[in-house]
Amino acid sequence: MKAVISVIGKDTVGILAAVSTVCAEANANVQDVTQSILGDIFAMIMVVDISKCNLELSELRARLETLGQERGLQINLMHEDIFNSMHRI
Amino acid sequence: MISTNEILETIKMIQEESLDIRTITMGISLLDCADSDIDRSCEKIYQKITTRARDLVKVGEEIEGKYGIPIINKRISVTPIAMLLGASGGDPVKYARTLQRCAETVGVNFIGGYSALVQKGFGPGDLELIESIPEALRVTDRLCSSVNIGSTKAGINMDAVRLMGQIIRQSAENTADRDCVGPSKLVVFCNAPEDNPFMAGAFHGVGEPDCVIHVGVSGPGVVRAALSKMEGGDLTDVADLIKKTAFKITRMGQLVGAEASRALGVPFGIVDLSLAPTPAVGDSVAHILEEIGLEQCGAHGTTAALAMLNDAVKKGGVMASSAVGGLSGAFIPVSEDAGMIDAARSGCLLLEKLEAMTAVCSVGLDMIAVPGDTSADILSAIIADEAAIGMVNSKTTAVRIIPAIGKKEGEELEFGGLFGSAPIMKVNYASPAKMIARGGRIPAPLQSLKN
Numbered sequence: 414m415k416a417v418i419s420v421i422g423k424d425t426v427g428i429l430a431a432v433s434t435v436c437a438e439a440n441a442n443v444q445d446v447t448q449s450i451l452g453d454i455f456a457m458i459m460v461v462d463i464s465k466c467n468l469e470l471s472e473l474r475a476r477l478e479t480l481g482q483e484r485g486l487q488i489n490l491m492h493e494d495i496f497n498s499m500h501r502i
Numbered sequence: 503m504i505s506t507n508e509i510l511e512t513i514k515m516i517q518e519e520s521l522d523i524r525t526i527t528m529g530i531s532l533l534d535c536a537d538s539d540i541d542r543s544c545e546k547i548y549q550k551i552t553t554r555a556r557d558l559v560k561v562g563e564e565i566e567g568k569y570g571i572p573i574i575n576k577r578i579s580v581t582p583i584a585m586l587l588g589a590s591g592g593d594p595v596k597y598a599r600t601l602q603r604c605a606e607t608v609g610v611n612f613i614g615g616y617s618a619l620v621q622k623g624f625g626p627g628d629l630e631l632i633e634s635i636p637e638a639l640r641v642t643d644r645l646c647s648s649v650n651i652g653s654t655k656a657g658i659n660m661d662a663v664r665l666m667g668q669i670i671r672q673s674a675e676n677t678a679d680r681d682c683v684g685p686s687k688l689v690v691f692c693n694a695p696e697d698n699p700f701m702a703g704a705f706h707g708v709g710e711p712d713c714v715i716h717v718g719v720s721g722p723g724v725v726r727a728a729l730s731k732m733e734g735g736d737l738t739d740v741a742d743l744i745k746k747t748a749f750k751i752t753r754m755g756q757l758v759g760a761e762a763s764r765a766l767g768v769p770f771g772i773v774d775l776s777l778a779p780t781p782a783v784g785d786s787v788a789h790i791l792e793e794i795g796l797e798q799c800g801a802h803g804t805t806a807a808l809a810m811l812n813d814a815v816k817k818g819g820v821m822a823s824s825a826v827g828g829l830s831g832a833f834i835p836v837s838e839d840a841g842m843i844d845a846a847r848s849g850c851l852l853l854e855k856l857e858a859m860t861a862v863c864s865v866g867l868d869m870i871a872v873p874g875d876t877s878a879d880i881l882s883a884i885i886a887d888e889a890a891i892g893m894v895n896s897k898t899t900a901v902r903i904i905p906a907i908g909k910k911e912g913e914e915l916e917f918g919g920l921f922g923s924a925p926i927m928k929v930n931y932a933s934p935a936k937m938i939a940r941g942g943r944i945p946a947p948l949q950s951l952k953n
Binding site: 447456470489492498499500 | 504506508509510512513517566567568569570571750753754756757
């Protein structure tokens with residue numbers, strides 16, 4: 414079971430570390446990261462394995478959103494099933 | 503691997519374009535609750551609904567949490583109550599109060615099925631139930647009622663049509679102190695679907711299993727946003743884009759429905775792939791029509807644009823789901839759609855144009871307010887016209903019309919929430935009284951020689 418975390422916002426030091434820390438605390442294993450910086454806008458997509466996650470997905474989402482608010486970033490977490498069902502036949 | 507663009511597109515759909523699951527509706531058969539004693543019958547109903555739907559709201563919220571998709575409503579539809587009333591007799595409003603109590607206990611916002619199917623005539627319980635509708639809708643706030651008065655195979659029961667005009671008026675009068683909210687929960691159908699998850703017309707048909715989960719998806723905002731990004735393109739391209747978008751929306755409904763069915767241990771019924779608007783800005787079917795290229799909804803060309811939209815939504819959705827049903831298409835409820843409200847206010851959208859639009863889209867004259875002095879005969883005649891469109895075209899049509907007691911054309915009714923606000927529309931006052939008074943039945947139409 415995987416989930417996709419997306420982070421969009423102004424580029425600052427330590428975004429990747431902060432998001433990874435929240436994931437690590439929840440025992441969600443980061444499997445893939447793609448990031449790009451356009452001007453000073455930071456955009457990151459992270460795929461995490463949540464099969465051994467020790468939190469409910471909604472709780473992990475809430476923690477990431479709190480982190481987002483603290484750092485002025487827009488952070489989303491969504492179950493991969495959604496993308497698979499919407500974009501793959 | 504899913505691409506970054508696909509991920510961002512999905513997030514945008516949910517966060518900015520109001521993509522949501524409009525409703526998870528549990529259909530529950532009450533046939534085994536029928537009893538010759540009405541109080542015992544009510545007790546059995548309460549037990550069955552509160553047992554079957556005990557976890558409905560909880561599971562809905564869990565799925566919302568897991569996928570991050572808003573599920574706006576959790577609802578219940580039940581066997582048409584007229585069938586139970588036929589067995590029990592007694593005061594039908596007892597059933598209404600029982601259903602209201604069930605809805606409060608399990609925490610759903612609407613429960614549908616205070617219904618009677620009388621397309622060919624009145625069976626035991628039908629007439630008593632219909633006559634009790636104004637009182638039932640006055641003493642409850644979560645109960646929804648519907649009456650099927652016609653079908654392609656049976657024709658139109660004009661005695662029922664005449665009665666429903668009176669019932670709608672009476673229901674409005676009974677709730678005049680609450681912006682005539684009564685008739686906003688009362689639908690008069692021709693060719694009513696038995697697996698519709700959308701209120702106010704949902705009921706659990708007799709051909710359905712004991713308990714089943716239906717899902718209604720939404721997403722006018724997503725379709726409009728997709729169209730607004732399109733540069734140029736002819737109508738073939740437009741139809742194609744709508745099809746692709748409807749596919750994605752419906753896939754999400756399918757995912758949620760399958761998950762809910764698994765979690766509740768109840769078979770999955772259908773996905774209703776309707777474009778259901780809300781009064782929120784950006785969630786409007788009228789705005790899709792305007793995006794296609796009309797100055798305002800109601801202009802000449804509206805019917806053609808809507809026909810294309812409705813068909814493309816179905817084509818896209820059918821492939822995305824294992825079972826499509828319900829009303830499936832585009833909804834055009836005037837009070838629940840910001841673009842329709844504007845068009846009705848400005849006088850661009852008239853009742854007659856809406857009637858034409860209902861010939862090519864799902865449902866019918868929906869959430870329309872008319873002046874308070876509109877007679878029961880005129881209401882009946884509006885129902886008859888709409889039912890005739892459904893009967894002849896082998897499609898579902900419905901009327902949910904609200905006579906605004908004490909108000910006149912140009913004023914508005916405020917329902918709030920998903921029901922929105924309804925500008926009172928102009929009505930043709932020429933009298934249909936003699937025709938309506940005739941009663942009887944309009945025979946079923948010929949199914950060949952289609953011209």
